[in-house]
Structure formats: structure tokens, C-alpha cells
Amino acid sequence: MGRSGLKVSRVCLGTMNFGPSDHVTGCDEAEATRIVHAFLDRGHTFIDTADVYTGGRSEEIVGRAVKGRRDDVVLATKAFMPHGTGPNQRGLSRLHLTRALEASLRRLGTDHVDLYQCHGWDDTTPFEETVTTLDGFVRSGKVRYLGLSNFTAAQIVEAQWAAQRAGATPFVSLQPQYSLVARGIEAEILPVCARHGLGAAVWSPLGGGVLTGRYGREAAPAAESRIGRLLGSSLPAARSVADGLLNDRTLDIAAEVVKAAAELGVTPTAVALAWVRDRPGVTSVIIGPRTLDQLHGNLEGFALTLPARQADRLEEISRMEKGAPDNGTTNTRAA
Ligand SMILES: NC(=O)c1ccc[n+]([C@@H]2O[C@H](COP(=O)([O-])OP(=O)(O)OC[C@H]3O[C@@H](n4cnc5c(N)ncnc54)[C@H](OP(=O)(O)O)[C@@H]3O)[C@@H](O)[C@H]2O)c1
Numbered sequence: 001m002g003r004s005g006l007k008v009s010r011v012c013l014g015t016m017n018f019g020p021s022d023h024v025t026g027c028d029e030a031e032a033t034r035i036v037h038a039f040l041d042r043g044h045t046f047i048d049t050a051d052v053y054t055g056g057r058s059e060e061i062v063g064r065a066v067k068g069r070r071d072d073v074v075l076a077t078k079a080f081m082p083h084g085t086g087p088n089q090r091g092l093s094r095l096h097l098t099r100a101l102e103a104s105l106r107r108l109g110t111d112h113v114d115l116y117q118c119h120g121w122d123d124t125t126p127f128e129e130t131v132t133t134l135d136g137f138v139r140s141g142k143v144r145y146l147g148l149s150n151f152t153a154a155q156i157v158e159a160q161w162a163a164q165r166a167g168a169t170p171f172v173s174l175q176p177q178y179s180l181v182a183r184g185i186e187a188e189i190l191p192v193c194a195r196h197g198l199g200a201a202v203w204s205p206l207g208g209g210v211l212t213g214r215y216g217r218e219a220a221p222a223a224e225s226r227i228g229r230l231l232g233s234s235l236p237a238a239r240s241v242a243d244g245l246l247n248d249r250t251l252d253i254a255a256e257v258v259k260a261a262a263e264l265g266v267t268p269t270a271v272a273l274a275w276v277r278d279r280p281g282v283t284s285v286i287i288g289p290r291t292l293d294q295l296h297g298n299l300e301g302f303a304l305t306l307p308a309r310q311a312d313r314l315e316e317i318s319r320m321e322k323g324a325p326d327n328g329t330t331n332t333r334a335a
Contacts, residue, residue, distance in 0.1 A: 019057030
């Protein structure tokens with residue numbers, strides 16, 4: 001991973017779906033455990049969670065599922081997102097990060113995290129405070145490697161330089177969004193990662209499910225699908241997340257993925273995953289299966305190599321215009 005000795009599998013198991021949740025479709029612990037075991041049984045090692053996923057239940061489920069196999073796993077989690085309404089229950093301060101790490105270790109049932117990631121940029125905390133705190137975690141043995149998520153190119157440089165100035169442990173990874181419908185990281189973020197020694201483990205490779213070809217213009221999204229659930233939610237933000245995932249542009253790209261899949265005799269899921277896996281600068285692709293069947297469908301995608309004819313057409317239809325600095329969370333055309 002990046003400029004480090006850490007080895008991770010090319011496919012990473014994302015666990016945001018583990019445990020029921022109010023606005024995103026989830027899977028119960030029994031199915032989540034089957035997913036983890038099937039993933040490890042196939043020889044993959046890298047598992048990603050976060051303290052906020054399903055209110056901490058994702059970490060608890062992952063912790064129980066890897067019991068007895070802990071040393072087979074590169075276990076990644078994250079901190080930064082709010083854990084309450086208090087000003088010290090979020091962000092990258094020494095106070096919050098120290099409490100967040102202890103809580104994650106408790107939920108995961110382990111004495112160390114292999115990759116500890118800042119889940120977003122905190123402009124209320126001097127980054128020197130963050131890097132020295134994180135360095136203390138590494139020195140104490142509670143964390144092995146450090147990563148970032150959803151940082152802009154400038155923030156990545158600032159973070160890495162702050163660590164260097166303080167003589168602290170450097171960051172070895174970035175976790176940004178990347179797929180055929182969200183290519184904003186190509187302009188600045190991936191080149192900066194390469195220059196500053198960070199590998200990239202990329203999230204939402206199927207655009208939240210749109211690139212599986214299961215959504216269309218004619219029929220409304222199925223109520224139990226992620227987008228159907230978002231559209232049915234009473235949370236105002238959920239609607240705009242759904243609009244970002246499902247719109248004319250993402251449906252046009254999905255249609256091209258479906259066409260390429262039909263030509264090759266494979267699933268659209270396989271085409272979308274093969275595309276992102278082979279992009280320059282991608283170290284690992286974080287899949288987000290909700291069922292065991294979806295996991296198998298995702299892993300099959302990793303066996304495919306896209307022929308140039310289909311890859312070129314996908315490249316053309318999904319190209320993004322250069323625009324404003326991106327932190328890898330947007331999936332619309334840069335303005
Ligand atoms: N750092 C961050 O800020 C951040 C943000 C988001 C995610 N992540 C990480 O990245 C992981 C993956 O993200 P993601 O869940 O958005 O990935 P994704 O692969 O783009 O979307 C996963 C969704 O696609 C659908 N799907 C997956 N496989 C399928 C298949 N074989 N057939 C049909 N539908 C399928 C499912 O939708 P339904 O549920 O509707 O069936 C599933 O919930 C997360 O678990 C998390 O670890 C990180």
C-alpha cells in the first residue's frame with residue numbers, strides 16, 4: 001500500500017451494509033458473517049469498516065466474524081464523523097481521536113487496528129495535533145498504518161507535510177470515491193497520492209449499485225434497493241444523495257456498461273469492477289455487497305480483463321471535465 005511495506009488484496013471488503021440502518025439497506029449479522037468468511041476463504045485479506053457505520057454495529061459484526069482469523073486480515077477502520085451532538089464527539093482532535101480509537105478497539109474486539117484512517121478533513125483542528133496524536137497510536141502499538149479518506153489534493157499534501165515536519169508516521173493510503181460515474185480524482189488526487197507515497201483504496205466502485213444495470217428510466221427503483229430506500233427516506237439529505245447516484249448522466253454510463261457486458265457475455269457488475277481495478281493508481285477496490293450472492297457476483301468481476309474496444313467506449317462516455325478541486329465524494333460532472 002503506497003510507499004509502505006503493507007500488503008493488501010486487490011479487492012477490499014467494505015462493510016457499510018452490515019447491520020440494519022434507517023436509510024440504507026442493510027444485512028443482518030448472520031449474512032454479514034457468511035460474507036466475511038466467504039471473502040477470507042477466497043484468500044482476500046483487506047476489510048474496511050468505520051466507527052460510524054450502522055452506529056458502530058458494523059465494527060462489532062466484523063470483530064466477531066474475524067475472531068480466530070484476526071491474523072489473516074488487514075483490518076481498516078476510520079474516525080472523524082459525528083458520534084453525538086457535542087463539539088468533542090467528532091473531528092480529528094486529540095480528545096476525539098483518542099476516545100474514538102478506544103471505542104473502535106472495544107467494538108472490534110482487538111488490541112490493534114492495521115490501517116486507521118481519517119474519515120474527512122477537520123478545519124477546526126491544527127493538523128499538527130492530528131499527526132502527533134496518530135503517531136502516538138502507532139508508537140503505542142494500537143495502530144499499524146495511517147490513512148486518509150475524502151481529502152482534496154491540497155489537504156493530502158498538507159497532511160503529509162505536517163507529518164514530515166513533526167517527524168511523525170506518514171500516511172500510506174487514501175480512500176476516495178472512484179468509479180465510471182465518479183472520476184473526479186483523476187485530475188489531481190491520484191497524481192498527488194503517487195507523488196506523496198499514498199496508495200488508493202477506492203469506494204463505491206458500482207456507483208452505489210447503478211453500474212449493475214439494475215436501474216432504468218422506465219421503472220421506479222425497487223423499494224428495497226439502496227436508491228429506493230434513499231428515495232423513501234424522510235431525511236432531506238437522502239433525496240439529494242439518491243439524485244446524485246441516479247440521474248441522466250449515470251444512467252447513460254450504466255447503459256454503456258450493460259452494452260459492453262452483453263458483447264462480452266459477462267455481467268455489468270464485472271465490467272464496472274474490471275474497469276476501476278485496472279485504472280492507474282488504484283491499489284485496491286472496496287466492494288460493498290449486501291448479500292452473499294452479491295459478494296460472489298463482485299468477486300467474479302475481478303477475473304475479467306476488459307478488451308480495448310469496450311474500455312475505450314467506457315472511457316469516452318464517462319470522461320469528466322476538469323473543474324473545481326475535488327475530495328472524491330462527488331459523482332456529478334465537475335462545475
Ligand atoms: N470513505 C468513505 O467515505 C466511504 C463512503 C462510502 C463507502 N465506503 C466504503 O466502500 C464500500 C463500498 O461502497 P458502496 O457500498 O457504495 O459500493 P458499491 O459497490 O458502489 O455499491 C454497493 C451496492 O451495490 C449493489 N450491489 C453490489 N453488488 C451487486 C451485485 N452483484 N448485483 C446487484 N447489485 C449489487 C448493492 O445495492 P443494494 O443494497 O441496493 O442491493 C450494494 O449495496 C463501503 O462498504 C465502505 O466500506 C467508504
